[in-house]
Amino acid sequence: MARGLGQYIIIRALMIIPTILILYTLVFFFLRILPGNPVMAVVGTKNIPPEQLEHLMQMAGLDKPLYVQYFDYLKGVLHGDFGVTLAFPMGKPVWDYIAQRFPATLELALWAFTVSVLLGLLTGVIGATRKGTKTDTAMRVYSIIAYTLFIPWFGMMLQYLFGIHLHWLPTSGRLDPGVNLHTVTGLYVLDSILTGNWEAFVSSVRHLILPALTLGIVLSGAYTRLVRNNMVDVLSQDFIRAYYARGVADRKVMWYALKNAFIPVVTLMGLQFAILLGGAVLTETTFSWPGMGTFLVDRIDYRDYNAIQGAVIFFAFFVGIISLIVDIVYALLDPRVKY
Amino acid sequence: MRRQYATLALVFLVVFSVVASGCISGGGGEEETATIVMGVTDKVTDLDPSNAYDFYTWEVLNNVMEGLVKYKPGTLEIEPALAESWEVNEDSTVWTFHLRKDLKFADGTPLTAKDVVRSIERVMTIQGDPSWLVTDFVDKVEAKDDYTVVFYLKQPTAYFLALLTTPPYFPVHPDYAPDQIQSDQTAGGAGPYKITKWVRDEELVLEANPNYYGEKPKTEKIIIKFYRDASTMRLALQNGEIDIAWRTLRPSDIDSLKKDENFNVIEVPGGFIRYICLNTKNDPTSNVKVRQALAAAVDRPEIAQKVFMGTVEPLYSLVPNGMWSHKDVFKDKYGDGNMEKAKALLSEAGYSESNPLEIQLWYTPTHYGDTEADLAQMLKEQWEKTGMIKVTIKSAEWGTYTDYARNGQMQVYLLGWYPDYLDPDDYTTPFLKSTANSWAGTGYANPTMDDLLSQAQRLSDQNERTKLYEQVQDILAQDVPYIPLIQGKLFVVTQKNVKGVTIGPDMIFRYSTLYKE
Numbered sequence: 001m002a003r004g005l006g007q008y009i010i011i012r013a014l015m016i017i018p019t020i021l022i023l024y025t026l027v028f029f030f031l032r033i034l035p036g037n038p039v040m041a042v043v044g045t046k047n048i049p050p051e052q053l054e055h056l057m058q059m060a061g062l063d064k065p066l067y068v069q070y071f072d073y074l075k076g077v078l079h080g081d082f083g084v085t086l087a088f089p090m091g092k093p094v095w096d097y098i099a100q101r102f103p104a105t106l107e108l109a110l111w112a113f114t115v116s117v118l119l120g121l122l123t124g125v126i127g128a129t130r131k132g133t134k135t136d137t138a139m140r141v142y143s144i145i146a147y148t149l150f151i152p153w154f155g156m157m158l159q160y161l162f163g164i165h166l167h168w169l170p171t172s173g174r175l176d177p178g179v180n181l182h183t184v185t186g187l188y189v190l191d192s193i194l195t196g197n198w199e200a201f202v203s204s205v206r207h208l209i210l211p212a213l214t215l216g217i218v219l220s221g222a223y224t225r226l227v228r229n230n231m232v233d234v235l236s237q238d239f240i241r242a243y244y245a246r247g248v249a250d251r252k253v254m255w256y257a258l259k260n261a262f263i264p265v266v267t268l269m270g271l272q273f274a275i276l277l278g279g280a281v282l283t284e285t286t287f288s289w290p291g292m293g294t295f296l297v298d299r300i301d302y303r304d305y306n307a308i309q310g311a312v313i314f315f316a317f318f319v320g321i322i323s324l325i326v327d328i329v330y331a332l333l334d335p336r337v338k339y
Numbered sequence: 340m341r342r343q344y345a346t347l348a349l350v351f352l353v354v355f356s357v358v359a360s361g362c363i364s365g366g367g368g369e370e371e372t373a374t375i376v377m378g379v380t381d382k383v384t385d386l387d388p389s390n391a392y393d394f395y396t397w398e399v400l401n402n403v404m405e406g407l408v409k410y411k412p413g414t415l416e417i418e419p420a421l422a423e424s425w426e427v428n429e430d431s432t433v434w435t436f437h438l439r440k441d442l443k444f445a446d447g448t449p450l451t452a453k454d455v456v457r458s459i460e461r462v463m464t465i466q467g468d469p470s471w472l473v474t475d476f477v478d479k480v481e482a483k484d485d486y487t488v489v490f491y492l493k494q495p496t497a498y499f500l501a502l503l504t505t506p507p508y509f510p511v512h513p514d515y516a517p518d519q520i521q522s523d524q525t526a527g528g529a530g531p532y533k534i535t536k537w538v539r540d541e542e543l544v545l546e547a548n549p550n551y552y553g554e555k556p557k558t559e560k561i562i563i564k565f566y567r568d569a570s571t572m573r574l575a576l577q578n579g580e581i582d583i584a585w586r587t588l589r590p591s592d593i594d595s596l597k598k599d600e601n602f603n604v605i606e607v608p609g610g611f612i613r614y615i616c617l618n619t620k621n622d623p624t625s626n627v628k629v630r631q632a633l634a635a636a637v638d639r640p641e642i643a644q645k646v647f648m649g650t651v652e653p654l655y656s657l658v659p660n661g662m663w664s665h666k667d668v669f670k671d672k673y674g675d676g677n678m679e680k681a682k683a684l685l686s687e688a689g690y691s692e693s694n695p696l697e698i699q700l701w702y703t704p705t706h707y708g709d710t711e712a713d714l715a716q717m718l719k720e721q722w723e724k725t726g727m728i729k730v731t732i733k734s735a736e737w738g739t740y741t742d743y744a745r746n747g748q749m750q751v752y753l754l755g756w757y758p759d760y761l762d763p764d765d766y767t768t769p770f771l772k773s774t775a776n777s778w779a780g781t782g783y784a785n786p787t788m789d790d791l792l793s794q795a796q797r798l799s800d801q802n803e804r805t806k807l808y809e810q811v812q813d814i815l816a817q818d819v820p821y822i823p824l825i826q827g828k829l830f831v832v833t834q835k836n837v838k839g840v841t842i843g844p845d846m847i848f849r850y851s852t853l854y855k856e
Contacts, residue, residue: 036738043468044741050777052466088384089522100538156570163578171574177376177542177562177581288567290541297567298540301705303738 005331012327016320023316024077024309028070031305037062038086041302060086073309082310087302094310097295102314103186104174105291108215108283109276110187111208115216116276117269120223125258127224128231139224146221151279155214155286162210169210172288176203211287215279219272226268230261263333270326274319373559375837375853378572378581382540382565388458388506388528390467390520394611394757395586397506398847399563402545403445404509404528407436407455407488408500412852413843415761417500421450421510421529421552422488427499431799434490434499435483443550444512445533446526452482457517458510464518469507472759476502497799498762504845505760531556531851540565545850556851557839569709576602576832582855583840584832585848589709590648593830602832607842609827610659612766613651613707613755615718616744619820620782623688623696624750630819632684632696633751634669636722638676643825646713651825656812658766659826661844663801664808665763668816669823678725685727696728701752703740714753744780754779761845763808768792770821771811783820 039056057063061072076083082094127139163171174188175181181200184191188204191197234240234257243253281293288294292311299307381395388400407422419425422436442450459480462473476499478491492499502508512526525534531551536544543563547556564581566572569589573596576584588596597604617624617633624630639653653675654660655667673680690696702715712734719730735743743749758765769775772792773784788811795807815821831840831848839852 034739035735036740036742038738040742040745041738044737055466089390090520092522159574163574167578170580171578172566172571172580173541173564173575177564178374178544178560180536285567286571288565288571290538294540294567301737 005328008331009324009328012324016317016324019320020313020316024074024313025070027309027312028073028305031303031308032066034303036303038303038305042087042090056090059090062086073306077310077313082314083306085299085304085307087299087304087307094307097307098292098310098314100186101290101292101295102318103183104289105277105280105284105293107187107189108208108211108289108291109273109280111212112215112219112280112283113269113273113276115212116219116223116272119216119220121227121258121265123220123224124227125231125254127228128235128261129254131232131235136228139228143221143224143228146217146219146224148221149218151214151218151282152286154218155211155283158210158214159287170207171210172207174204174207174290175200176207179203211283211289214286215276215283218279219276222268222272223265226265227261230264231257234260263330266326266330266333270323270330273322273326277315277319373855374562375558375560375583375850375855376562376564376581377583377585377850378564378566378575379585379587380566380569380572381586383543385520385522386524386527386534386537387467387515387521388509388511389462389465389470389515390522391506392468394846399543400506400509400528400530401847402530402532402561402850403534403548404506404511404530406503406505406508406510407438408503410504410761410843410845410847412841412849415844417504421455431495431497431499432492434492436488436490438486438488439552440486442529442552444527444529445548445550446512447550448513450510450529451485452488453485454513455488455510456480456482457513458515459508461511461515461517462507465520467520469505469759472502472505472507495797495799497796497801497804498760498764501760501762531849532561547851554851557854558850561850561853576834579834582834582837583853586829587708588830588832590646590650593650593832594648596832601835603835603837605831605833605840607829607831607846608652608661608844609829609846610662610761610844611755611757611827611846612654612657612659613714613753613824613827614654614657615822615824616749616752616754616779616781617820617822618747618750618781619818620747621750623698626688627818628684628688629690629696630822631673632681632688632725633698633722633728634816634819634822635673635677635684636681636725636728637673637718637822637824638721639824640675641721642714642717646710646717647825650830651827654823654826657770657815657821657823658763658808658812662761662763662766664805664812666809666812668812672816676721676724681725682727685725690727692726695726697731698722698728699731699733699750701733701735701740701743701749703737703753704734706737706740707753707755711753745778747780747782749780757846763804764792764796767808767811767815768796771815779821781820783818785814785818788814788818 039060039062061069073083084091084093123139123142127136130136159171162169179200181188181192181197182195184194189201192201192204240253240257280291281296283289284291284293285297296311379395383399384393384396385391391397391400405420407420408417409420411418421438421442423439425434425436427434438452444450459473462470476492476496478493481489483489509528511528514526515521515524523537525537527533531548531553532545533548535546536542545561547559569587569592572584573588573592575581593604596602617630619625643649643651643653655670656665658665685696700715700718702711704711715732719732722728722730744752770779771783771788773789776783791807791811795804798804829842829846833840836856838856839854841852842848
């Protein structure tokens, strides 16, 4: 079986490559089918002689044939080079931006993920244990509402309530102005603990609460439903009845039931993580969160080919790795899985 | 068991509210420091003056650097800055400047005439976007000694001092590489502030420059926070996270903040203009009657009120209101929403209600803010009121839009202009001179116009120049390659305790006069 698992992992890992390649190809050509280009977007309405425009196009490498541009970029990526930005500021490594922006997205995603799983488990278990009651209905309604909430709208409601109305929490950014933090990992909460900077810790936690709640609540709906249905299913099985018959305490029975109901939830977690990153784009724009989402949106505005390609490839790679890990965990958790 | 979950939910709520409320006191902001936090939705594109060419970045550069001369805060009057005096020869081709003796960069490095020459030659070598402001005018620049700089110009340029107030002429610290653009260079120049922290698109921290020759800034530290959009910035202002909300809130935000007594809304006339471009090369706008009819049917006050909620003012020429030589040529010739005139002109051009003029009106959805679609819609309504025009609205985002414009692919389209330097020349030559207006894509060319503009550039007598620019504006209203629409106003919204907001006609916010009470 060990060999089987090893093979499975290798095959799954190799499957990430075509996914990224297809995505890159789509993004590459889609960007270029649209009229206009980064140089034009930067120059805008300013009066620049045609020779200089040509020079700028040359500097950006946009004068080369499409297939050369396509393979050049791909070759770079294989060497870990994501190219340089083409819109302002021209010529900065895209990787620098990814390295700076990605931790912000990851931090938001991790917190939102935690919120969504905890809320989803809580509401799902409550629903399952009170099957058929009003509470159960309430939890089901919660799951539908949460699932259908529009992130920017919901985020704004929270901003109004906790920011403007109650003045409890900041509505945008990652740190209060003027708070300095020496970054180690780029995850501010972790960094502030590592460096013992409590001012930055409080500040970063406060800034995280609203965006993480927004995204977390929206994503929790799917868990509520899944956890509830699985729990109901498990609770009706014979081994649970056997536990009760033997007089095992309620809390313990619930714990066993939850463990059994958990396997499909793990799969959902993997899937949700991709959705989570997508949701992070919307959340980031709502809260001016300086992550990959806002970076991508900015760069799309300026048609910065390299930056968009780089960000998309990096995202795809990251999601690929996460789903690989989830599959492995799933395989380890559930002995019925065959590779 | 029911109780357990209820307890769990309660614990969650309590923990959340403790973290939230417990942090209020820990959140900072109690101790009064000499810091002002300013929010913007603009971006700093390039901290290198050899390549920076957008309005907001120029504002930041103006606070961390200075030129030989500058506008006296809040006025159009030019006063000495790094140079204490200057002379010019008779035909205004040789300009000699005498520097102050005690000049230093922010880190204490002495600043001499050689630094001025090096910085300007650097701009000429690098050939970045704004380099034409130097290369089109300056033939060469020399340091006679440590304190004397001489500019030899290619042709007489009456408004050379106005050019000197722009960033490409600012001396930069020797750390700026001589032949490379350094977009994230924070060494700055010799302005009232120096940059102490720079995280692109997130935060820029400025601190008072201890080596500044002039008056010390009233506030030691200015923190600029960059926001994705206006609504987030407005929330931050209302939540007290920022002291000042600057460029750019939406008209509806300004409207409601004006009514809120917690904030000061400061209104400043702005020199940026919005206008319609008309393709003079392609049918049907190649017909001057058609262009005139479109100009006659536009109702500017209605646009200013309904689309911009009074945050702009009507504009009847390309030269903005308040600038010398400005003349309300479009108002005199066509009026506002003049349907009779529009219909008459359309009839002359061969159109009728049964054979309406069909045009495509283009706009770009985000570059000029959220109001752009409304502006296009309003123009469509105004034109269609004639009963003889059918308008199809089209849009393309910025990168595409500018490409279409440059290639003359659009018929009727909306654009805007921020000045490079404050002179009627900057509002006329780039639009109307046939050798300079390819960017706009209107294809407009008129030899008389070209000639008038060249003459006006060379003359140094302002009265003479005024006459020429008035003629230019008359021809503009006759030929109508552009229809001026509105002129912007600027709005700074501050917390009640913020004072000292100074923005002059150059539209540049100088942070050194700001302070908190």
